[in-house]
Amino acid sequence: MKKFHGHKHGLKLAAAEDSGEKTCSVCEQELSDAAAFSCTKRDCDFILHQSCSELPKKLKHKSDPNHSFSLLSEPPEHSLYYSCDACGDLIQAFGFQCDECDHRMHVKCALLPESVECKAHEHALELHYTTTKPNVDGCTFFYCDACDEAVTEGYWTYYCKECDFVTDLDCAFSAEAVKEKEKEKEEDKEEDEEELPIELQLAKARIDMENQRVRLEFQMQMARQNAQFMNSIANSWRSAF
Secondary structure (H helix, E strand, O other): OEEEOOEEEEEEEOOHHHHOOOEOOOOOOEOOOOOEEEEOOOOOOOEEEOOHHHOOOEEEOOOOOOOEEEEEOOOOOOOOOOEOOOOOOEOOOOEEEEOOOOOEEEHHHHOOOOEEEOOOOOOEEEEEOOOOOOOOOOOOEEEOOOOOOEEEOOOOEEEEOOOOEEEOOOHHHHHHHHHHHHHHHHHHHHHHHHOOOHHHHHHHHHHHHHHHHHHHHHHHHHHHHHHHHHHHHHHHHHHHO
């Protein structure tokens, strides 16, 4: 019987049909057909990848090389908003937290490869633990070159220095479908625009530029409001304790 730190019951090798499309209780990723361990207790649904069952209690990570990280089975007590410093999403399962500072990350983010072959770009992308795009006009975000969605400054990215091409963490692994879909939409759009009179094409171009400006202003406003909201929560939490 196998034991895993952070879970009080014993574990057994799970049959393929038991894992199915379930999610790993440690890294929050789908199990699919990967080897997995499940809890021996009948009414406990704890299940994890075989690779996750071998995670260490302590971890050294390049994102913070001078400190050690501890594997936690749940957010620390009194944690109101426990988010990952790598991707910004909430940590709802196991996570790694720095023993000396407030740096924390998902297990899945801690295990990200340093280099990845992205199908949306011709060169390999390198994992960066800091913002790779310059801060322009005080903006606290930039755009992913794969999906064109905003990425908040400070979160990890995959980056090609040669081409100044950057993606968020998800798109580095799934951008092919995104790119193909965007390519099809762009081709359809160009075909439609070619059929319009020149006056309408110019008018449409002006409208598109105005829409882009409004969209950027809205996203900047939302980013500022989100930062103010998080600061107010942090201040309230500090005053309460």
